[in-house]
Amino acid sequence: MKLLSIGTVAFDALETPFGKRDRIVGGSCTYIALSASYFLNKSGIVSVVGDDFPNEMIQKLESRNIDLEGLQIKEGEKTFFWSGRYHNDMNTRDTLDTQLNVLENFDPIIPESYKNSEYVMLGNLVPAIQNQVLDRLGNKVKFTMLDTMNLWMDVAMDDLKQVIAKVDLLTINDEEARQLSGEYSLRKAAKVIMKMGPKFLIIKKGEHGALLFGEEGIFYAPALPLEDVFDPTGAGDTFAGGFIGYLASTDDTSFENMKRAVIVGSAMASFCVEKFGSERIEDLSLEEINERVAEFRKLTDFELNLALA
Amino acid sequence: MKLLSIGTVAFDALETPFGKRDRIVGGSCTYIALSASYFLNKSGIVSVVGDDFPNEMIQKLESRNIDLEGLQIKEGEKTFFWSGRYHNDMNTRDTLDTQLNVLENFDPIIPESYKNSEYVMLGNLVPAIQNQVLDRLGNKVKFTMLDTMNLWMDVAMDDLKQVIAKVDLLTINDEEARQLSGEYSLRKAAKVIMKMGPKFLIIKKGEHGALLFGEEGIFYAPALPLEDVFDPTGAGDTFAGGFIGYLASTDDTSFENMKRAVIVGSAMASFCVEKFGSERIEDLSLEEINERVAEFRKLTDFELNLALA
Numbered sequence: 001m002k003l004l005s006i007g008t009v010a011f012d013a014l015e016t017p018f019g020k021r022d023r024i025v026g027g028s029c030t031y032i033a034l035s036a037s038y039f040l041n042k043s044g045i046v047s048v049v050g051d052d053f054p055n056e057m058i059q060k061l062e063s064r065n066i067d068l069e070g071l072q073i074k075e076g077e078k079t080f081f082w083s084g085r086y087h088n089d090m091n092t093r094d095t096l097d098t099q100l101n102v103l104e105n106f107d108p109i110i111p112e113s114y115k116n117s118e119y120v121m122l123g124n125l126v127p128a129i130q131n132q133v134l135d136r137l138g139n140k141v142k143f144t145m146l147d148t149m150n151l152w153m154d155v156a157m158d159d160l161k162q163v164i165a166k167v168d169l170l171t172i173n174d175e176e177a178r179q180l181s182g183e184y185s186l187r188k189a190a191k192v193i194m195k196m197g198p199k200f201l202i203i204k205k206g207e208h209g210a211l212l213f214g215e216e217g218i219f220y221a222p223a224l225p226l227e228d229v230f231d232p233t234g235a236g237d238t239f240a241g242g243f244i245g246y247l248a249s250t251d252d253t254s255f256e257n258m259k260r261a262v263i264v265g266s267a268m269a270s271f272c273v274e275k276f277g278s279e280r281i282e283d284l285s286l287e288e289i290n291e292r293v294a295e296f297r298k299l300t301d302f303e304l305n306l307a308l309a
Numbered sequence: 310m311k312l313l314s315i316g317t318v319a320f321d322a323l324e325t326p327f328g329k330r331d332r333i334v335g336g337s338c339t340y341i342a343l344s345a346s347y348f349l350n351k352s353g354i355v356s357v358v359g360d361d362f363p364n365e366m367i368q369k370l371e372s373r374n375i376d377l378e379g380l381q382i383k384e385g386e387k388t389f390f391w392s393g394r395y396h397n398d399m400n401t402r403d404t405l406d407t408q409l410n411v412l413e414n415f416d417p418i419i420p421e422s423y424k425n426s427e428y429v430m431l432g433n434l435v436p437a438i439q440n441q442v443l444d445r446l447g448n449k450v451k452f453t454m455l456d457t458m459n460l461w462m463d464v465a466m467d468d469l470k471q472v473i474a475k476v477d478l479l480t481i482n483d484e485e486a487r488q489l490s491g492e493y494s495l496r497k498a499a500k501v502i503m504k505m506g507p508k509f510l511i512i513k514k515g516e517h518g519a520l521l522f523g524e525e526g527i528f529y530a531p532a533l534p535l536e537d538v539f540d541p542t543g544a545g546d547t548f549a550g551g552f553i554g555y556l557a558s559t560d561d562t563s564f565e566n567m568k569r570a571v572i573v574g575s576a577m578a579s580f581c582v583e584k585f586g587s588e589r590i591e592d593l594s595l596e597e598i599n600e601r602v603a604e605f606r607k608l609t610d611f612e613l614n615l616a617l618a
Contacts, residue, residue, distance in 0.1 A: 038617065185534075185535070185536055185538075187535060188537075205517065208514065219609070219611070225494075225529070227494055227496050256612075259611040260611055263611060289617055293615045298526065299528065299529045300528070301568075302572060304602065306573065306598070308347065308595040
């Protein structure tokens, strides 16, 4: 398996200024796997759901060449549930309800056929489980990418720092970068965080784009200005899925190639927010993705040979 | 005269988390003229100061080939004074004191030798005076750029809308674009604002860069991530000065050339915030500017020929 992703598969109840949904499939792993699926012939996921999880979604994931051997379905148990309401600015939200259900005793079992995975995406999840997955994987792993959130900085910082020390790339948002580093300047924050372990850091800034930091320098990918952000849920996971999917498909972890991967991830995320949940990224055409990437190209492209003398 | 700039020349008292200054020269016109001076052999300003204005600064402006025939020096009066304190995030500030002084009865007299100006920069100032300047200029004007602020939207919206209707390009920040248009989405805001008159709009987003809107599309110039923003005062004016200076020097108002001008303006603004007041943009070397522009090039440059099939 080229790519293995772990994370949550969930039911979400969402409310945005544009409407609400009571129970749609969400979760970090869902978005990551769907987004990566456009770049890979096959990828595996490690996650868990209850027996209330809809067969229709299982089929949809399989139809996108996502291998579900690693998706545990627990009889008599219920799928993880999250409910949230976005504020008018769409950048902040309140969590209304969290029911861990099957996640409470999640044991991330890695199928034999996944153990030779070269690219690993640790989607947002309890850091202790992310750690466990890394311990259980063989030494075929070439590249590990980690996503996390402020909640784990508040309640499980020691575990989180352990995972951070082991991965190649960490992706978090600007506020989380400030919290993790204790630095307000993102450039200073990046220096502090990269000393914790990862060689690369991506700071996501929502409607303001994303910054990639590495030893080789800094790359700034803008976000496409959209008429409306319909529902931001899963945008970060979709970004991560597009990024790691492109990286794995090209099998090139150079800084130059990561710049391309950031653009691909940004393009995928720009689709995600156009509809509720994962709806928009379930059936994209390749033409649509090519066109969106071309829009990003146009958005920042300029020719300037300033040579003042 | 290729470029004529109007705006304030002032004393500022500033306090940032990095220190304070009690009385340094500031004002929109000062930053605009200094920034534009790196691209033009000569430019003129229309503004007013009191007899307390330091001779040293007069000489500094003249040494940068800024023509001061249009700078009125009022005997027995005092220069406009503004005092502000920045919050820790550097994106917000409190105005502590404003003393209009000579600005109270400012009559913007345009010297005969300025009347053939082709490029006009209306720096942030009472909209009624900006209007007056446009009325007093001949029909040689090719391109007019307007900067303003939320204060005038609160207290002089009718006058402001009159000026906006007459200019080619408006530059404001994201919050001001939202206030002026009543739209949260910047893409929607741009549509509304461009219906008010200007063919082009630049929305400044501080540390998140700047967006250029035109009929031809959208261009997103990121801001250079800096270790420290020492003092943001004048960054917007410095951006505007670099933009219009480059545009006037190339005498090309196409969308393609405006993209270049946005990068030049962003580069100039990135210098401005590195020191207090206008200190950093008073004596830049051409090498420094060339290097900074090259950094912007590197920051967003990527090669990606994604063609999924």
